[in-house]
Amino acid sequence: MDKNIYKKRRESLKHHLPDGCALIIPGADLQYRNSDSSYALRQESSFYYLSGFCEASSLMVILNSGENISSIVFVPPKDKLKEIWDGYRAGPVGAVEDYFFDQAFENSKIDDLMPELLQGIKRIYYPIGKKAGFDQKVIDWTCSANSKDRHSQSIDIVDGSSMIGNLRLIKDEHEIEIMKRACDISAESFVEVMKAIKPGDNEQLIEAKFLYEFGKRGGRFPAYTPIVAGGENACVLHYIENNKDLNKSDLILVDAGCEYKMYASDITRTFPVGGKFSDEQLAIYKIVLRANKAAIDAVKVGNNIMEPQLISEKIITEGLVELGLLKGEADILHEQGAFKDFYMHKIGHWLGLDVHDVGDYMEDGDFMKFKPGMVTTIEPGIYISSSMDVDDKWKGIGIRIEDDILVTESGNVNLTAKVPSDPAEIEKLMA
Numbered sequence: 252m253d254k255n256i257y258k259k260r261r262e263s264l265k266h267h268l269p270d271g272c273a274l275i276i277p278g279a280d281l282q283y284r285n286s287d288s289s290y291a292l293r294q295e296s297s298f299y300y301l302s303g304f305c306e307a308s309s310l311m312v313i314l315n316s317g318e319n320i321s322s323i324v325f326v327p328p329k330d331k332l333k334e335i336w337d338g339y340r341a342g343p344v345g346a347v348e349d350y351f352f353d354q355a356f357e358n359s360k361i362d363d364l365m366p367e368l369l370q371g372i373k374r375i376y377y378p379i380g381k382k383a384g385f386d387q388k389v390i391d392w393t394c395s396a397n398s399k400d401r402h403s404q405s406i407d408i409v410d411g412s413s414m415i416g417n418l419r420l421i422k423d424e425h426e427i428e429i430m431k432r433a434c435d436i437s438a439e440s441f442v443e444v445m446k447a448i449k450p451g452d453n454e455q456l457i458e459a460k461f462l463y464e465f466g467k468r469g470g471r472f473p474a475y476t477p478i479v480a481g482g483e484n485a486c487v488l489h490y491i492e493n494n495k496d497l498n499k500s501d502l503i504l505v506d507a508g509c510e511y512k513m514y515a516s517d518i519t520r521t522f523p524v525g526g527k528f529s530d531e532q533l534a535i536y537k538i539v540l541r542a543n544k545a546a547i548d549a550v551k552v553g554n555n556i557m558e559p560q561l562i563s564e565k566i567i568t569e570g571l572v573e574l575g576l577l578k579g580e581a582d583i584l585h586e587q588g589a590f591k592d593f594y595m596h597k598i599g600h601w602l603g604l605d606v607h608d609v610g611d612y613m614e615d616g617d618f619m620k621f622k623p624g625m626v627t628t629i630e631p632g633i634y635i636s637s638s639m640d641v642d643d644k645w646k647g648i649g650i651r652i653e654d655d656i657l658v659t660e661s662g663n664v665n666l667t668a669k670v671p672s673d674p675a676e677i678e679k680l681m682a
Contacts, residue, residue: 253425254303254349254350254351255351256303256423256425257300257301257302257303257350257351258322258350258351260300260301260418261301261302261313261320261322262320263418264313264315264320265315265319265320267414267418268313268315268320268376268414269315269373269374270315270316270317271315271316271317271371271372271373271374272314272315272372272373272374272375272376273312273313273314273315273368273369273372273374273375273376274312274313274375274376274377274411274414274415275310275311275312275313275375275376275377275389275411276295276297276298276301276310276311276313276377276378276411276415277295277298277309277310277311277377277382277385278294278295278298278304278306278307278308278309278310278311279292279293279294279295279298279307280307280308281307281308291472292305292306292307293472294513295382296419296513296603296604296605296609297378297415297416297419297604297609298311299513299604300415300418300419300604301313301415302324302350302352303350304324304326304341304346304350306326306327306340306341307327308327308358309324309325309326309327309358310324310325310358310361311323311324311325312324312325312365312368314368314372321353321354322352322353322354323352323353323354323355323356323368324346324350324352324354324355324356325355325356325357325358325360325361325364326340326341326342326343326346326355326356326357326358327340327342327357327358328340328342328343328357328358328359329342329344342355342357343355343356343357362391362392365392365395365396366392366395366396366399367396367399369392369393369396369406370396370399370400371400372396372406373404373406373407374406374407374408374409375389375393375406375407375408375409376409376410376411376414377389377408377410377411378410378411378412378415379408379410379411379412380410381412389408390408393406393408412609413611415609416609416610416611417610417611419603419604419608419609419610420601420603420608420609420610420611420624420625421622421623421624421625422603422624422625422626422657423624426514426603427624427626427657429511429512429513429514430514430515430516430602430603430626430655430657430666431666432469432511432512433470433474433508433509433510433511433512433514433515433516434508434516434518434655434666434667435669436465436468436469436470436509436511436516437465437470437507437508437509437516437517437518437667438518438667438668438669438670439464439468439669440461440464440465440468440470440507440509441461441505441507441518441520441670442669442670442671442680443460443464444457444460444461444464444505445520445522445670445677445680445681446680446681447460448497448503448522448524448681449524450497450498450499450524450525451496451497452496452497452524453494453495453496453497454479454480454481454484454492454493454494454495454496454497454503455479455493455494457479457493457497457503457505458477458479458493458507461473461477461479461505461507462477465509468509469511470509470510470511470516471510472509472510473507473508473509473510474508474509474510474515474516474517474606475508475515475517475606476491477491477493477505477506477507478490478491478493478504478505478506478507478519479493479503479504479505479507480493480503480504480505480506480649481495481496481497481498481501481502481503481504481524482495482497482498482501482502482503482647483636483637483646483647483649484504484649485502485503485504485521485634485648485649485650485651486634486635486636486647486649488595488596488634497524498524499524499525500524500525500529501523501524501525502521502522502523502524502528502532502648502649502650503521503522503523503524504519504520504521504649504650504651505519505520505521505522506518506519506651506653507519508606513604514603514604515602515603515604515605515606515608516602516655516666516667517602517606517628517653517655518653518654518655518667518670519630519632519651519652519653520652520653520670520672520677521536521539521649521650521651521652522677522681523677523678523681526678526681526682527678528674528678531644531645531648532648532650533674534574535574535633535635535645535648535650536650536674537570537674538566538567538570538571538573538574538633539567539631539632539633539650539651539652540652540672540673540674541566541570542562542563542566542567542570542631543563543629543630543631543652543653543654543672545562545563545566546559546560546562546563546598546599546629546631547559547629547654547656547663547665549562550621550627550629550656550658550663551621551658551662551663552620552621552622552623552658552659552660552662553620553621554620554621555617555618555619555620556612556618556619556620556621556627557618559598559599559629560597560598563594563598563631564585564590564594565581565585566631567590567593567594567631567633568581568584568585568589568590569581570633571590571593571633572584574645575642576593576635576641576645577589577590577593592639593633593634593635594631594632594633594634595634596630596632598629598630598631599627599628599629599630599653599656600627600628601625601626601627602626602627602628602655603626608626610625621658622658623658623659623660624657624658625657625658626655626656626657626658626666627655627656627658628653628654628655628656629653629654629656630651630652630653630654631651631652632649632650632651632652633648633649633650634648634649634650634651635647635648635649636649652672653667654666654667654668654672655667
């Protein structure tokens with residue numbers, strides 16, 4: 252993206268960061284898989300959101316003097332030898348010239364310069380508890396800054412997670428375009444894999460096919476470890492072993508999404524390995540699909556964010572009563588939470604730079620209302636493990652249907668609608 256976008260985001264903090272305060276955001280460090288072999292760096296999301304800068308062990312400081320916002324960044328130094336081995340480094344000069352920071356320093360100078368930058372500040376905001384060892388660093392810098400002038404007021408430390416999270420919660424047009432592409436890549440990949448799957452395939456093979464389809468469309472990395480769960484494995488919500496063979500009679504639940512230009516997508520579809528649903532599978536599937544569609548319809552400006560949850564719970568409870576899996580009055584059973592044995596998770600989560608994206612769910616003491624620019628997942632499910640006290644014909648069925656929904660002024664857009672969820676369309680695709 253145009254680097255000016257990040258500069259404007261930093262400048263927008265003038266309206267959120269109180270006068271005389273500082274916001275500190277640490278970047279990601281390299282993580283090592285073994286010995287001296289590191290994973291590919293994935294920049295910390297909030298750091299990226301305000302900088303677009305993707306070098307390890309960097310640190311950003313935003314200062315609001317009351318008159319203007321200034322941004323300072325600490326970055327790895329220019330190093331000819333390291334650049335030969337690991338690639339280009341912007342260095343402090345590049346951080347100012349190419350990323351439009353007001354000041355930049357080598358990251359080796361952080362401990363020396365931070366107390367000076369913080370001297371006279373009233374309050375420091377930073378994401379408390381999010382990076383190992385960083386809390387103590389902030390405390391040390393604050394104590395040092397406080398000691399420089401005993402006549403100044405002590406500096407308070409405040410968790411800044413909500414400040415940045417709620418900025419990131421509302422996506423701008425640039426983010427929306429990237430997320431649309433991420434969802435398209437994942438949706439197209441689902442269609443290709445659904446057409447190719449056959450009995451006898453292994454879950455790991457299906458995972459590999461998804462990663463291949465993501466990669467060839469520009470989504471090099473998955474946004475999270477894919478869940479590829481055949482048969483009863485689908486009743487394990489975060490199943491990631493992905494190593495069992497698939498039987499013709501199995502359903503397979505796949506929860507997978509690519510990351511594209513740092514933004515996540517997140518899709519779940521459940522479909523029959525043999526290409527056709529059994530009667531019992533179809534009966535459960537139709538309940539989940541009704542819940543999915545009705546919950547999506549409730550994602551619109553002004554609605555409470557828990558409304559889709561309540562709708563999905565009631566539809567699933569009613570469906571389970573219709574099939575005899577729950578016995579009693581649906582309204583009473585819902586009030587009692589009887590559905591939770593079958594549907595034990597929330598309807599969705601925010602989506603953006605992180606698959607479980609930041610942003611509050613509460614506002615002014617109540618659940619937040621949907622606003623344009625929010626992106627949420629909608630993912631109802633029913634899970635019936637073999638340990639449950641139900642008729643054998645229902646055991647081992649696990650179904651979830653998940654879509655990514657953009658809130659707009661006029662309603663919503665299903666960013667993942669390209670993947671069929673109608674059972675007849677799925678069977679036709681897989682024929």
